[in-house]
Amino acid sequence: xxxxxxxxxxxxxxxxxxxxxxxxxxxxxxxxxxxxxxxxxxxxxxxxxxxxxxxxxxxxxxxxxxxxxxxxxxxxxxxxxxxxxxxxxxxxxxxxxxxxxxxxxxxxxxxxxxxxxxxxxxxxxxxxxxxxxxxxxxxxxxxxxxxxxxxxxxxxxxxxxxxxxxxxxxxxxxxxxxxxxxxxxxxxxxxxxxxxxxxxxxxxxxxxxxxxxxxxxxxxxxxxxxxxxxxxxxxxxxxxxxxxxxxxxxxxxxxxxxxx
Amino acid sequence: xxxxxxxxxxxxxxxxxxxxxxxxxxxxxxxxxxxxxxxxxxxxxxxxxxxxxxxxxxxxxxxxxxxxxxxxxxxxxxxxxxxxxxxxxxxxxxxxxxxxxxxxxxxxxxxxxxxxxxxxxxxxxxxxxxxxxxxxxxxxxxxxxxxxxxxxxxxxxxxxxxxxxxxxxxxxxxxxxxxxxxxxxxxxxxxxxxxxxxxxxxxxxxxxxxxxxxxxxxxxxxxxxxxxxxxxxxxxxxxxxxxxxxxxxxxxxxxxxxxxxxxxxxxxxxxxxxxxxxxxxxxxxxxxxxxxxxxxxxxxxxxxxxxxxxxxxxxxxxxxxxxxxxxxxxxxxxxxxxxxxxxxxxxxxxxxxxxxxxxxxxxxxxxxxxxxxxxxxxxxxxxxxxxxxxxxxxxxxxxxxxxxxxxxxxxxxxxxxxxxxxxxxxxxxxxxxxxxxxxxxxxxxxxxxxxxxxxxxxxxxxxxxxxxxxxxxxxxxxxxxxxxxxxxxxxxxxxx
Numbered sequence: 052x053x054x055x056x057x058x059x060x061x062x063x064x065x066x067x068x069x070x071x072x073x074x075x076x077x078x079x080x081x082x083x084x085x086x087x088x089x090x091x092x093x094x095x096x097x098x099x100x101x102x103x104x105x106x107x108x109x110x111x112x113x114x115x116x117x118x119x120x121x122x123x124x125x126x127x128x129x130x131x132x133x134x135x136x137x138x139x140x141x142x143x144x145x146x147x148x149x150x151x152x153x154x155x156x157x158x159x160x161x162x163x164x165x166x167x168x169x170x171x172x173x174x175x176x177x178x179x180x181x182x183x184x185x186x187x188x189x190x191x192x193x194x195x196x197x198x199x200x201x202x203x204x205x206x207x208x209x210x211x212x213x214x215x216x217x218x219x220x221x222x223x224x225x226x227x228x229x230x231x232x233x234x235x236x237x238x239x240x241x242x243x244x245x246x247x248x249x250x251x252x253x254x255x256x257x258x259x260x261x262x263x264x265x266x267x268x269x270x271x272x273x274x275x276x277x278x279x280x281x282x283x284x285x286x287x288x289x290x291x292x293x294x295x296x297x298x299x300x301x302x303x304x305x306x307x308x309x310x311x
Numbered sequence: 312x313x314x315x316x317x318x319x320x321x322x323x324x325x326x327x328x329x330x331x332x333x334x335x336x337x338x339x340x341x342x343x344x345x346x347x348x349x350x351x352x353x354x355x356x357x358x359x360x361x362x363x364x365x366x367x368x369x370x371x372x373x374x375x376x377x378x379x380x381x382x383x384x385x386x387x388x389x390x391x392x393x394x395x396x397x398x399x400x401x402x403x404x405x406x407x408x409x410x411x412x413x414x415x416x417x418x419x420x421x422x423x424x425x426x427x428x429x430x431x432x433x434x435x436x437x438x439x440x441x442x443x444x445x446x447x448x449x450x451x452x453x454x455x456x457x458x459x460x461x462x463x464x465x466x467x468x469x470x471x472x473x474x475x476x477x478x479x480x481x482x483x484x485x486x487x488x489x490x491x492x493x494x495x496x497x498x499x500x501x502x503x504x505x506x507x508x509x510x511x512x513x514x515x516x517x518x519x520x521x522x523x524x525x526x527x528x529x530x531x532x533x534x535x536x537x538x539x540x541x542x543x544x545x546x547x548x549x550x551x552x553x554x555x556x557x558x559x560x561x562x563x564x565x566x567x568x569x570x571x572x573x574x575x576x577x578x579x580x581x582x583x584x585x586x587x588x589x590x591x592x593x594x595x596x597x598x599x600x601x602x603x604x605x606x607x608x609x610x611x612x613x614x615x616x617x618x619x620x621x622x623x624x625x626x627x628x629x630x631x632x633x634x635x636x637x638x639x640x641x642x643x644x645x646x647x648x649x650x651x652x653x654x655x656x657x658x659x660x661x662x663x664x665x666x667x668x669x670x671x672x673x674x675x676x677x678x679x680x681x682x683x684x685x686x687x688x689x690x691x692x693x694x695x696x697x698x699x700x701x702x703x704x705x706x707x708x709x710x711x712x713x714x715x716x717x718x719x720x721x722x723x724x725x726x727x728x729x730x731x732x733x734x735x736x737x738x739x740x741x742x743x744x745x746x747x748x749x750x751x752x753x754x755x756x757x758x759x760x761x762x763x764x765x766x767x768x769x770x771x772x773x774x775x776x777x778x779x780x781x782x783x784x785x786x787x788x789x790x791x792x793x794x795x796x797x798x799x800x801x802x803x804x805x806x807x
Binding site: 139143166167 | 603691699
C-alpha cells in the first residue's frame with residue numbers, strides 16, 4: 052500500500068448537520084498519508100462526527116447530512132455517484148468500545164473478506180493469520196481461533212477489531228477513542244500498534260487523552276464548540292507545534308488543562 | 312436492634328432520632344405489608360392454576376361402571392377367558408348367525424380388520440363379482456399373506472357363510488385375540504356412568520346408590536333380571552385411540568380426536584409458514600430500512616393497535632376476504648385442486664391459516680421489532696464499517712442476534728393461534744367431521760372446537776373425553792413450545 056500523493060484525505064468547507072442542528076462548521080483540513088492525525092477537543096465539539104464523516108458512517112444516523120467536500124484521491128466522497136459501501140471498505144473504522152461480533156475469532160476477521168466475495172478457505176485462513184499478526188494478536192490467539200471473540204480481554208478485543216479492519220485491506224483507518232475503554236497497559240500496546248501500522252496505513256484518531264495525542268500523533272487538530280454549538284476547527288498543525296507553541300490561545304488553554 | 316444513640320451530633324433537617332426510630336418501624340411494616348400482598352397474589356394465581364388443572368384431570372381419570380350388553384353367562388358356562396379357540400369361534404358364529412346383518416358385518420370385519428383391504432380393493436372385488444367372475448379366497452388371502460381354512464380356497468370371497476367367515480377369523484387370531492374379539496364385538500361392554508377419581512375416593516355411598524339405581528333401571532329396560540352392572544373400575548380416558556380414531560358421537564369410549572389433531576397441526580404449520588416470514592420481514596423493514604417518516608409512524612401505530620383487536624373481528628374479515636372473495640384460490644379450484652366432490656368452498660384450512668396468520672401477525676411483528684431493536688448498534692456499525700451492505704448486515708448480524716427474541720414472540724403467537732376458536736367458527740370449521748384433512752384445501756376441524764363439540768353432547772361421558780382432549784391439547788402446546796425453546800436456546804448459544 053504505497054501512498055498516492057501527499058494527502059490521503061482532504062476536507063473542504065465541510066459542514067455536518069443532524070436535522071437542523073449544525074454539528075460541524077466549515078472544516079477544511081488536509082490529512083497526510085502514512086501519518087497519524089489526532090483530533091482533540093472537549094466533549095461535544097464534533098470531533099467524532101467529523102471522523103465519522105470521513106467514511107460516511109454518519110449516513111447511518113437518521114436525518115444527517117453533509118455539506119462541502121471530503122476529497123479522497125481527488126474524488127469527493129459525498130459525490131452523487133459514490134457508494135458508501137465502497138467508501139467504508141477503503142476507509143475502515145475502529146470504535147470506542149471494542150465491538151467484536153459474537154462469533155469466533157476466525158469468523159470475526161473472515162467476515163469482511165467473505166462479504167466482499169472471498170470464499171476460498173485457504174486464502175481466508177491466510178488473511179486471518181496476516182491480520183492477526185499485523186494487529187499483534189496472533190501469538191495470543193493462534194491456538195484457539197475457534198474461541199468466541201467476546202471471550203478475549205478488552206485490549207485483545209480492541210486489537211481483534213483492528214485486525215478485522217485490516218482484513219479488508221483499507222487505506223485509511225479511523226479510530227474513535229480506541230483506548231478509552233482500556234487500561235493503561237492495553238492502551239500502550241494499541242499505541243505501539245498504531246505506530247507500526249502507520250508504515251502502511253493513514254490513521255486518524257479521535258482522543259480525549261492529550262498525552263496520547265502527544266505520544267502517537269504526527270499532526271493534531273484541535274476542535275472547539277463555537278457559535279450555535281457547532282464544532283469548529285480551531286487549529287491544525289504538527290503535533291509538536293500544537294503542544295509547544297500553539298497559535299491560538301484557546302488551544303493553549305485546553306492543552307494546559309485550563310478548561311475542558 | 313438499633314444503633315447506639317449519636318450523642319455528638321443532632322439532626323438538622325430530619326426528624327429527631329426518636330421520631331426516626333418510630334418511623335423506621337412503620338416503614339418496615341409497610342414494606343412487609345406489600346411483600347405479603349404480592350405473595351398472596353402469587354399464591355392465588357398458583358391456586359387457580361392448580362384448580363383448573365385438577366378440574367380437568369379429575370374428569371380425564373375416572374371410575375366407571377360397566378354393564379355387558381350380552382351377558383357372558385349366556386354365552387358359556389365357563390369364564391370366557393378359559394375357553395379354547397374352537398369354543399370362542401363357536402360363540403362368534405352363534406352370535407352373528409343370530410343377528411340379521413351378521414354375514415355382512417363379519418365380511419366387513421374380515422375385509423377391513425383381517426385383510427386390511429382398502430375401499431378401492433373392496434370395490435374392485437365387488438366389480439369383478441358383478442361381472443360374474445369368481446374372486447377366490449385363495450387369491451386374496453395369498454396376496455395379503457393371511458391364513459385361511461384350506462376347504463374355502465376356491466370359494467368366492469364375498470359369498471361365504473357366517474360360519475366360514477368365523478372360521479377365517481378363528482384361523483387368524485390366537486386365543487387371547489379371539490377373547491378380545493368376543494368381548495369387543497359380542498359382549499359389548501357399555502359404560503353406564505362415570506365418576507371423577509376424587510368422588511370415588513371420598514363418596515362411595517353415592518356411587519353405589521347410583522349403580523344400584525342404574526342396574527334396576529336397566530333390568531326393566533332390557534327385561535333381563537340377571538343383568539348386572541359392574542363394580543366401579545378405574546378408567547383413564549387418555550388412551551391411544553384418541554390419536555388414532557376419529558370422533559364418534561355415539562360411543563364416548565371409542566371417540567377419538569385424530570381428525571382434529573391433524574387439522575390443528577395443518578392449520579398451525581400453514582399459519583407459521585405464512586405469518587413468520589411476513590412478520591419478520593415487516594419488522595426488519597420497519598426497524599432497519601424505514602426512515603421513520605409519517606407513513607411509517609401511521610403503520611407502526613396501526614400494527615400496535617391491531618394486536619388488541621378481538622379475534623372474532625379477524626374471523627369476520629377472514630370470512631369476507633378469504634372464504635368468500637378469494638374462494639377460487641382458497642378452495643383450490645383455481646389450481647384445479649381441492650376437495651373434488653366434497654364442497655368445501657372457501658372454508659378450507661388455507662382460509663383458516665390465512666386468517667389466523669393475520670391474527671398473529673401484529674404479535675409477531677411487535678416482538679420481532681423488539682428483538683431487532685435489542686441488537687446492539689455496535690454490531691451494525693462494525694459490519695457497515697467493513698463495507699457490508701444493509702442486507703449483509705441484517706442477514707449476518709441483526710437476524711441471528713434477534714432470532715431468540717423473534718422465536719419467543721412466535722411461541723406466544725402460536726400458542727394463541729393453537730387455542731383460538733372464535734376465528735375458526737366464523738371461517739367455517741366443522742365439528743362433526745370424520746375425514747382427515749388431506750391438504751390445505753380440505754375442510755377441517757381443530758382440537759378446541761372438537762372439545763367444545765364434545766362438551767355440548769348430552770351424554771356425560773363425552774365430558775371425560777373432552778377432558779382427555781384438553782390434556783392432549785395442553786401436551787401438544789407444551790411440546791410445541793418446548794421445541795421452540797430448544798431452538799431458541801440453540802440460537803442464543805450460537806450467538807455468544
